[in-house]
Amino acid sequence: MAGLRKYLSLCAGLLYWLMIAPFRGKGWRMGLVFAQIVRIGVHAVPMAALTSLTIGVVLAMQSAAQLQKLGAVGFVPGLVSSSLVKELAPLVTAIIVIGRSGSGVTAELGTMRVSEEIDALEVMAIHPMSWLIVPRFLAMVVMMPLLTVFSIYVGLFGGWLIAHFALDMTMPFYVQRALEYVALRDVWIGLLKAVVFGVLVVTIACNTGLNVEGGAEGVGVSTTRSVVVSLLAVFLANAVLTAFFFF
Amino acid sequence: MASHESSSQVAHPLIEVDSLVRHFGPQRVLNGVSFKVYPGETFVIMGGSGCGKSTLLRHLIGTEKPTSGSIKIFGDDIAKMSNQRLMKARNKFGMLFQSGALLQSLTIAENVAMPLVEHTRLDRKLIDTVVKMKLEQVGLTGHGHKKPAQISGGMKKRAALARALALDPPLLFSDEPTAGLDPIMTAVVDELTQKLTRKIGATVVVVTHDMASIFRIATRIIMLGTGDRQGTIVAQGTPDEIRAHPDPLVRRFINGETDDGEPGGGEDDLYHQTLLRRT
Numbered sequence: 039m040a041g042l043r044k045y046l047s048l049c050a051g052l053l054y055w056l057m058i059a060p061f062r063g064k065g066w067r068m069g070l071v072f073a074q075i076v077r078i079g080v081h082a083v084p085m086a087a088l089t090s091l092t093i094g095v096v097l098a099m100q101s102a103a104q105l106q107k108l109g110a111v112g113f114v115p116g117l118v119s120s121s122l123v124k125e126l127a128p129l130v131t132a133i134i135v136i137g138r139s140g141s142g143v144t145a146e147l148g149t150m151r152v153s154e155e156i157d158a159l160e161v162m163a164i165h166p167m168s169w170l171i172v173p174r175f176l177a178m179v180v181m182m183p184l185l186t187v188f189s190i191y192v193g194l195f196g197g198w199l200i201a202h203f204a205l206d207m208t209m210p211f212y213v214q215r216a217l218e219y220v221a222l223r224d225v226w227i228g229l230l231k232a233v234v235f236g237v238l239v240v241t242i243a244c245n246t247g248l249n250v251e252g253g254a255e256g257v258g259v260s261t262t263r264s265v266v267v268s269l270l271a272v273f274l275a276n277a278v279l280t281a282f283f284f285f
Numbered sequence: 286m287a288s289h290e291s292s293s294q295v296a297h298p299l300i301e302v303d304s305l306v307r308h309f310g311p312q313r314v315l316n317g318v319s320f321k322v323y324p325g326e327t328f329v330i331m332g333g334s335g336c337g338k339s340t341l342l343r344h345l346i347g348t349e350k351p352t353s354g355s356i357k358i359f360g361d362d363i364a365k366m367s368n369q370r371l372m373k374a375r376n377k378f379g380m381l382f383q384s385g386a387l388l389q390s391l392t393i394a395e396n397v398a399m400p401l402v403e404h405t406r407l408d409r410k411l412i413d414t415v416v417k418m419k420l421e422q423v424g425l426t427g428h429g430h431k432k433p434a435q436i437s438g439g440m441k442k443r444a445a446l447a448r449a450l451a452l453d454p455p456l457l458f459s460d461e462p463t464a465g466l467d468p469i470m471t472a473v474v475d476e477l478t479q480k481l482t483r484k485i486g487a488t489v490v491v492v493t494h495d496m497a498s499i500f501r502i503a504t505r506i507i508m509l510g511t512g513d514r515q516g517t518i519v520a521q522g523t524p525d526e527i528r529a530h531p532d533p534l535v536r537r538f539i540n541g542e543t544d545d546g547e548p549g550g551g552e553d554d555l556y557h558q559t560l561l562r563r564t
Contacts, residue, residue: 158386
């Protein structure tokens with residue numbers, strides 16, 4: 039309960055520093071935002087690529103194995119594209135980002151808390167919210183959808199590898215069938231999910247990191263907790279969002 | 286010393302702590318601490334490990350909130366200030382943390398420049414000059430481009446001191462400024478502290494247990510007790526008054542003596558029994 043209260047107060051503070059503070063002469067620190075975009079987003083690209091490539095390949099193979107029995111192999115591209123856009127790309131990207139960026143944020147902020155760096159910022163009258171949290175938040179909210187779109191493309195490419203080399207589909211056929219089963223609305227849903235996941239991951243990671251207690255051991259414990267809680271939150275949010283747009 | 290005392294008593298106190306109490310769970314770390322610090326003083330808070338002196342300092346800078354009691358800095362209660370007022374008050378003081386607390390992601394020069402970049406409108410060139418001056422004062426010329434992880438503990442501390450002094454604050458807090466420094470660097474840090482009070486009339490509040498340093502810089506001292514007298518002031522006065530203080534706890538602390546009798550001395554059986562009973 040106390041943890042939830044801290045989380046909500048972090049979110050309230052974040053809202054203030056995102057929306058209101060810029061109009062009071064305390065703008066976003068764009069230099070720090072770009073630094074975080076590189077660390078949180080750009081450095082996650084190789085892992086996101088590899089993961090979504092395998093997902094695309096596996097998806098195509100598994101669906102082809104089943105659809106072959108019905109003589110409906112032509113549906114493989116649609117199945118790959120629709121599941122990637124609406125479900126798998128946002129989810130897989132979120133998991134990658136939790137694993138390397140969320141945990142990194144918690145460990146970094148936790149270490150800063152333990153070594154009095156955050157206190158030092160406060161005493162220098164520099165609000166940790168504007169120096170540490172807002173840049174990470176903005177970076178995450180920008181990069182999650184971008185990484186998701188990237189994952190969709192790489193996943194589709196993975197599906198195409200199977201469709202082309204194992205199922206003898208032509209490129210135009212694959213692309214046409216893949217697009218046929220995805221509406222623009224689906225893309226928006228996927229991107230909305232990505233943004234929601236990004237917000238959850240970065241706020242949970244920051245909140246856990248800022249509240250670390252108990253030295254190096256505390257940092258370790260908090261980093262684990264941050265990853266676990268983020269994963270649960272993302273899966274729950276995914277179920278809720280899917281149900282919301284299903285009905 | 287007496288003349289200093291009487292002249293400063295007339296001025297308004299810069300810091301006024303009134304019956305400050307702080308509990309951490311069932312543990313009473315601070316138990317009714319009251320004192321005043323006047324402008325121009327070098328005020329030393331001393332005491333053994335775990336007496337709550339660092340905790341007391343954290344209350345003074347507003348990073349911890351008291352359970353009860355009040356802390357007035359520049360006439361305002363720091364525990365009841367709004368965030369904005371607190372930020373404004375913090376512009377008027379510097380703080381040297383025990384571990385240095387330099388930002389690891391920045392270089393030494395960037396760390397020292399930070400308060401100047403954030404709170405002044407000086408142009409880049411002037412800031413660079415000030416940073417170089419501050420680094421020279423603490424003997425770190427030529428180390429500005431290094432990251433905190435690349436320099437020794439003592440150097441970190443001196444860099445942190447340069448950062449705390451970047452804005453020439455009228456009030457400087459420092460937590461164990463000389464711990465981990467060699468005798469020469471201890472003297473350098475002490476001298477810097479004294480220069481600060483003498484030249485720009487700043488007030489310095491130091492938490493330390495380094496006796497040599499205390500008697501070199503202090504104009505007034507309070508000592509916090511441990512054990513049964515945890516978190517209370519057991520002695521206060523000028524360095525001379527503290528040196529001549531009759532309290533046995535103070536005497537032991539100054540002379541570096543252990544508790545009466547050595548551990549393990551006397552009857553071995555009895556010692557083991559009392560030890561076991563205690564834990």
